Amino acid sequence: MTALLHRANFDALLGALCRHGYAVIGPTVRDGAIVCAEIESAGDLPAGWVDEQEAGRYRLRHTEEPVLFGHTVGPVAWKRFLFPPAARLLQLGSNGDGTPRITPDGGAPSITPEGDAPQRYAFVGVRACDLAAILIQDAVFLGQAYVDRSYQSRRANAFIVAVHCTRPGRSCFCASTGTGPRAGAGFDLALTEVCRDGGHYFVVESGSTRGNEILAEVPHRDTTPEEREAADAAVAEAAGRMGRRIDLAGLKDLLYHSYEHPRWDEIAARCLACANCTMVCPTCFCTTADERTDLDGSAERWRRWDSCFSGSFSYIHGGSIRTSTKSRYRQWLVHKFAAWIDQFGTTGCVGCGRCITWCPVAIDITEEVRAIQGREVALHGDA
Numbered sequence: 001m002t003a004l005l006h007r008a009n010f011d012a013l014l015g016a017l018c019r020h021g022y023a024v025i026g027p028t029v030r031d032g033a034i035v036c037a038e039i040e041s042a043g044d045l046p047a048g049w050v051d052e053q054e055a056g057r058y059r060l061r062h063t064e065e066p067v068l069f070g071h072t073v074g075p076v077a078w079k080r081f082l083f084p085p086a087a088r089l090l091q092l093g094s095n096g097d098g099t100p101r102i103t104p105d106g107g108a109p110s111i112t113p114e115g116d117a118p119q120r121y122a123f124v125g126v127r128a129c130d131l132a133a134i135l136i137q138d139a140v141f142l143g144q145a146y147v148d149r150s151y152q153s154r155r156a157n158a159f160i161v162a163v164h165c166t167r168p169g170r171s172c173f174c175a176s177t178g179t180g181p182r183a184g185a186g187f188d189l190a191l192t193e194v195c196r197d198g199g200h201y202f203v204v205e206s207g208s209t210r211g212n213e214i215l216a217e218v219p220h221r222d223t224t225p226e227e228r229e230a231a232d233a234a235v236a237e238a239a240g241r242m243g244r245r246i247d248l249a250g251l252k253d254l255l256y257h258s259y260e261h262p263r264w265d266e267i268a269a270r271c272l273a274c275a276n277c278t279m280v281c282p283t284c285f286c287t288t289a290d291e292r293t294d295l296d297g298s299a300e301r302w303r304r305w306d307s308c309f310s311g312s313f314s315y316i317h318g319g320s321i322r323t324s325t326k327s328r329y330r331q332w333l334v335h336k337f338a339a340w341i342d343q344f345g346t347t348g349c350v351g352c353g354r355c356i357t358w359c360p361v362a363i364d365i366t367e368e369v370r371a372i373q374g375r376e377v378a379l380h381g382d383a
Helices: 007-019 128-141 149-156 209-216 225-239 251-256 263-270 276-280 325-344 365-372
Strands: 002-006 023-030 033-038 049-054 057-062 086-092 111-113 121-126 159-163 189-196 199-206 287-293 299-305
Touching: 002 007, 007 023, 007 121, 007 159, 007 199, 007 209, 033 049, 033 057, 121 128, 128 149, 128 159, 128 325, 189 209, 189 225, 199 209, 199 225, 251 325, 251 365, 263 325, 263 365, 325 365
Parallel strands: 023 121, 121 159, 159 189
Antiparallel strands: 002 199, 023 033, 049 057, 086 111, 086 299, 189 199, 287 299
């Protein structure tokens, strides 16, 4: 069952989400990029803006076409709202005189876990690749023996409005990873934007009871076969216009047997170990923990994002395990396409292309994989 939502009624959708207590997060133009941030109305969305992405290159261009979701993905992934860059894990109380507060029975110092109720978010404009990334992080944080309670509470409160992709970028390869351009599951509502022949509307699919409740509060009507066909055709066309491709067949075993491949040295000669790729990646989850103390005797423990590209990340007593850029890049790529499968049952890459776009020296993960596979390396996804 699908519904048709006219562009003129898009604010009604955002209004319904607000009435249900959600803070609406959507794409908006800021500092020369399209980022995910809190929005108040459809006027905050990047109407008419498209992004041009290539390896090491990102530019915005304004068009006369008033589409709201004509862009692909920007540098800010949705994980920052479910798995924030910095989070306080606990507090150690103080008596205010430089000594820790002791429990009434004279036992250990009082420890207060971080327990503030997280903000209820409605994510509007989630692309299929990013939705797949959220589902992958669900497996990491919720599907293992130990559940991340902070992530769990944020995730349970998240309402997801997905947008099927109709304009892939030059760095995109989600069709190869099976994660797009159509979102398959995990959404409350999913939209396909159609803007042609003077008409501008969204074909809406509901994926949950919550989605049905929100849709019921928004003016809409049933779709016609022609409208559904136009939406399906736009998504199908996008699948054939991906800027990059990657072949995952046999890749896991190949990477496990290619630790000494000479390509790793070639990558290391270019890689700056800047960690841009891991910071923009929607699935990377490496963290470190900091202890913060005060002269009054109180203390806090904070978790913050880290990267396997940092020299200190693999440090254990006696030194770091991965001291070279070569070993760090190899760890990252092999983890994405091999070890991740053993750990969580899927690859750690969703084909969003962010790591390609935001690499300052234009390292292209699809090219590196092709080189290790022994295939001709061609720039710009033409192989």
